[in-house]
Amino acid sequence: DETPLRVSVIGTGYLGATHAAAVAEMGFTVIGVDHDPAKIAALERGEVPFHEPGLPELIRTHVQTGRLSFTTDLAAAVAASDVHFICVGTPQQASSHAADLSFVEGATRAVAEALTHDGLIVGKSTVPVGTAARLREMVDAAAPAHLHVELDWNPEFLREGYAVEDTLRPDRVVIGGASPWAEEQLRRLYGPAIAAGAPVVTCDLPTAELVKVSANAFLATKISFINAIAEMCEKTGADVTTLADAIGYDARIGRRFLNAGLGFGGGCLPKDIRALTHRASELGALQVAGLMQQVDEINMSQRQRVVELAMEACPVNILNARVAVLGAAFKPDTDDVRDSPALNVAAALHLRGALVSVYDPEASATARRSFPTLSYAATLEAAVTGADLVLVLTEWPEIVGADPVTLGRLVAHRAVVDGRRCLPAAAWRDAGWRVRTLGSAASETAVVPAGVRVAA
Ligand code: UDX
Numbered sequence: 001d002e003t004p005l006r007v008s009v010i011g012t013g014y015l016g017a018t019h020a021a022a023v024a025e026m027g028f029t030v031i032g033v034d035h036d037p038a039k040i041a042a043l044e045r046g047e048v049p050f051h052e053p054g055l056p057e058l059i060r061t062h063v064q065t066g067r068l069s070f071t072t073d074l075a076a077a078v079a080a081s082d083v084h085f086i087c088v089g090t091p092q093q094a095s096s097h098a099a100d101l102s103f104v105e106g107a108t109r110a111v112a113e114a115l116t117h118d119g120l121i122v123g124k125s126t127v128p129v130g131t132a133a134r135l136r137e138m139v140d141a142a143a144p145a146h147l148h149v150e151l152d153w154n155p156e157f158l159r160e161g162y163a164v165e166d167t168l169r170p171d172r173v174v175i176g177g178a179s180p181w182a183e184e185q186l187r188r189l190y191g192p193a194i195a196a197g198a199p200v201v202t203c204d205l206p207t208a209e210l211v212k213v214s215a216n217a218f219l220a221t222k223i224s225f226i227n228a229i230a231e232m233c234e235k236t237g238a239d240v241t242t243l244a245d246a247i248g249y250d251a252r253i254g255r256r257f258l259n260a261g262l263g264f265g266g267g268c269l270p271k272d273i274r275a276l277t278h279r280a281s282e283l284g285a286l287q288v289a290g291l292m293q294q295v296d297e298i299n300m301s302q303r304q305r306v307v308e309l310a311m312e313a314c315p316v317n318i319l320n321a322r323v324a325v326l327g328a329a330f331k332p333d334t335d336d337v338r339d340s341p342a343l344n345v346a347a348a349l350h351l352r353g354a355l356v357s358v359y360d361p362e363a364s365a366t367a368r369r370s371f372p373t374l375s376y377a378a379t380l381e382a383a384v385t386g387a388d389l390v391l392v393l394t395e396w397p398e399i400v401g402a403d404p405v406t407l408g409r410l411v412a413h414r415a416v417v418d419g420r421r422c423l424p425a426a427a428w429r430d431a432g433w434r435v436r437t438l439g440s441a442a443s444e445t446a447v448v449p450a451g452v453r454v455a456a
Contacts, residue, residue, distance in 0.1 A: 004028065004029065005028050005029075005082050005083055005185060005189055006028070006029045006031075006080060006081040006082050007020075007028050007029065007030045007031070007081055007082070007083045007084075007085065007189070008030070008031045008032075008033060008077040008078055008080070008083070008085070008111075009030060009031070009084075009085045009087055010033045010074065010084060010085065010086050010107045010110075010111060011033070011034060011086065011087040011088035011089070011107060011125075012032045012033070012034040012040070012043055012070065012087075013034075013087070013088070013089055014050060014052075014160070014163065015087045015124060015125070015158070016032060016085070016087030016088070017043060017048060017059070018052065018055060018158060018163040018164060018167050019085060019087055019124065019156065019167060020059075020068060021055060021058040021059045021068060021164070022058075022164065022167040022168050023085075023189065024058075024065070024067040024068040025058060025061075025062065025168060026168075026189065026190070026191070026192045026193070027067075027192070028067065028189065029067050030062075030067060030068050030069075031070070031077040031080060031081060032068070032069070032070040032071075033070075033071055033072070033074050033077045034070070034072060035074075036072075037072050040070045040071060040072050043059060043070045044063060044069075044070050046059045046060030046063060050334075050335060050336065051161075051333075051335040051362050051363075052160070052161070052163050052334075053162075053164070053333070054164040054165075055163065055164055058164060074110050074114060075114040078111050078114040078115060078116070079114065079116045079117075082117075082118075082120065082185070083119070083122060083185060083186075083189065084111045084120070084121045084122065085122050085123075085154075086107050086108055086111070086121065086122065086124060086125055087124050087156075088103040088104055088106075089103055090103070090104055090125050090126055090127055090275075091103075091271070092271045092274060092275065097274040097275065097278050098128070098275060098278040098279070099126075099271075099275040101128075101131060103125075104123070104125050104135070105135065105138070108121060108123070108135050108138065108139060108151070109138060109139075109142050112138070112139040112142035112143040112149065113143070115143050115144060115147055115149060116144075117147065118147050119147070119150075120149075120150050120151075120152065120182050120185055120186075121149065121150070122151075122152050122154050122186070123135065123153045123154070124154055124156045126155065126156075126216075126268070126272060126275075127209055128209070128213075128275055128276075128278075128279040129206050129209045129210045129213065130206065130209070130279075131209065132151065132152075132153045132205040132206070132208070132209055133205050133206070135151055136151045136177070136205070148181075150179055151177070152175065152176060152177045152178045152182050152186070152205075153175075153176035153177055153205050153208040154173070154175055154176065154186060154208070155174055155176075155208055155209070155211060155212035157170060157171065157172075157212070157215060160266065160267075160331070160333075160334045160336055161331070161332075161333035161334045168192075169196060170190075170198050171198065172198055172199050172201055173186075173190045173193060173194065173198050173199070173200045174200075174203065174208050174212075175187075175201070175202045175203070175208070176203050176206075176207060176208020176211075177203075177204055177205035177208065183202060187200065212272075213272055213276050216268055216269050216272040217276055217292060217295070219257050219269065220269045220270075220272075220295050220296075221291070221295050222257040222258060223257055223258075223259075223264050223269075223299065224294070224295040224298040224299050225258075226240065226257075226258045226259070226260045227260050227261070227263055227298055227299070227302055227439070228298055229260070230260035230438070230439030231439070233260075233439055233440065234438075234439050234441055235441070236441075237441045239440070240260045240421075240439045241421060244258040244259070244260065259420075259421065260438070260439045261302070261419055261420040261421050261422075261438055261439065262302050262303065262306055262341040262342065262345070262393060262419040262420055262438065263298075263299040263302040263341055264299055264330075264341075265330035265331070265338070265339040265340045265341045265344075266330040266331065266336060266338055266339060266340075267336060267338040267339070270296070270299070270339045271339070273292045273295055273296055274292075274296060277289045277292040277293055277296070302341065302438070303341050303344045303345055303348070304348075305438060306345050306391070306393070306417065306419045306438055307345055307348045307349060307352075309417050309419075309436055309438060310323070310345070310349060310389060310391055310417050311352070312436070313389060313415050313417050313434070314354075314388060314389045315388055315389070315413045315415050316388045318352050318353060318354050319352070319353035319354070320353060320354070320355060321353075321354045321355065321388045321389060322354075322355050322357070322387045322388045322389075322412065323346075323349055323354040323355065323356050323387065323388065323390075324357050324383040324384040324387040324389070324390045324391065324411075325342065325345070325346040325349075325356055325357065325358045325359070325374075325383070325391050325393055326359055326360075326380065326384075326390065326391065326393060326396075326399045326402075327342045327359075327360055327395070327396060327399055328340060328342050328343050328358050328359075328360035328364065328366075328367040328394065329342070329362065329363035329367075329394050330342070331394065332394055332395055332396045334362070334363070335360075335362040335366050336363070336366065337366045337367045337370055340367075340394075341393065342360075342393035342419075343358075343370065343371055343374075345391065345393055345419065346371070346374055346391075346393070347371055347373075347374065349391075350374055356374050356375065357375050357376070357377045357382075357387070358375070358376050358377065358383065359376070359378075359379065359380050359383035359384075361396050361398050364376045364378075380398065380399065380402055380407075381406075381407075384407050384410050384411050386411070386412050387410075387411045387412060388411075388412050388415065389415045389416070389417065390407070390411065390415065390416040390417070391416070391419060392416065392417070392418045392419060392420060392422065392423055393420065395420040395422035399422075400422045400423065400424075404427055404430075404431035404433055405431045408431050414431070414432050414433040414434060415433065415434050415436075416433050416434070416435050416436070417436045417438070418437045418438065420438075421437055421438065421439060421440075423435065425437060429443070
């Protein structure tokens with residue numbers, strides 16, 4: 001059957017907007033659906049409410065080719081489509097840390113009830129294992145009885161900042177629970193990616209759900225592992241960066257996600273390992289729950305360690321000390337500050353009475369919305385001017401590449417804490433800075449006020 005597939009994408013947040021644009025790019029007709037009319041109007045103009053390289057352009061291109069449109073009318077979109085992707089959020093519940101499934105359930109039910117012809121509902125949201133099977137029962141009950149309707153799971157692995165690239169050229173395509181009929185449609189849909197070499201993994205529903213959760217849990221574990229080892233290095237004078245290089249040459253280990261520092265944040269890893277902890281406990285898989293809890297605890301303690309390091313490194317009393325915080329986003333190349341380690345540290349120092357000035361090349365506006373009591377500088381130079389202490393908390397190229405000589409003339413004291421192990425420490429020391437690096441033993445040089453010549 002070569003009739004072109006028509007696709008609806010329910011939820012036009014990060015995942016949905018990117019997926020809709022990518023499916024249009026792969027040659028199909030796509031309707032993006034969201035209940036928020038302002039969001040839909042903005043997307044129609046090619047405006048994306050987050051910083052994602054290439055996405056606004058891709059959306060504009062396909063709004064123009066006519067392959068991509070947006071609506072708030074879910075029933076109309078479903079009536080005009082054959083494959084329906086569920087891309088709504090699964091936020092963390094404040095009380096239990098379990099995933100809040102109300103949006104996924106609501107969207108799936110709404111699609112099932114709106115079906116006017118045979119259709120395939122495909123979940124992409126990250127959900128606790130067991131959810132898809134329940135949704136399948138719900139769809140069977142809610143969809144018109146005379147129609148052939150199927151619900152499958154097809155998790156998404158995109159990284160923020162690389163969302164377009166990751167969606168168009170995925171490492172793998174995981175198709176869970178599909179009948180031959182459904183698998184055929186999804187293989188057509190991902191045809192370009194599969195032709196470019198992406199392996200297809202077909203499996204049952206629980207495997208597909210767990211693949212996604214385990215991938216993120218493994219990445220989180222890698223980061224917390226290297227941060228645990230960094231503590232050993234800090235105590236013994238060993239160098240964790242060299243160590244990561246050396247163990248990373250073992251192909252079974254691999255170098256990526258072994259950068260020690262402030263740890264992971266963002267909208268996925270912290271939420272996903274907490275949801276896994278919760279689900280594992282429910283299932284009585286206590287060792288998984290314990291392991292994930294440790295990963296989370298190690299990660300959160302990194303933030304505390306940077307706060308302590310900052311207090312130690314601050315050449316004046318922290319009360320009323322001027323502290324420049326460089327970086328607010330949870331990682332470079334994004335304006336996302338969800339669960340941002342950098343902002344957590346900034347807020348903790350603010351609570352201790354420091355006068356904190358935050359600079360981020362892209363994330364100041366989103367940071368201000370979440371942490372309105374901190375002050376924000378328009379430039380890196382403005383943030384460090386008069387500072388007693390500089391903290392580097394997100395490794396943006398502009399921050400990593402900043403000139404320590406120039407900055408040294410602007411600050412009150414040349415003291416810097418590198419929470420991401422990203423600065424060229426020797427160049428900073430040569431410029432008269434006292435550098436403290438998370439995961440490295442303290443060096444012996446004393447802090448001198450700026451303006452005082454450093455003896456050779
Ligand atoms: C992550 C997964 O990578 C992606 O596959 C999944 O679909 C969603 O979650 P993302 O949240 O965009 O993507 O960020 P990622 O690039 O994975 O970084 C996560 C966090 O880990 C960042 O805070 C980053 O600073 C931190 N990190 C990463 C480290 O601390 N050390 C590392 O070595 C790598």
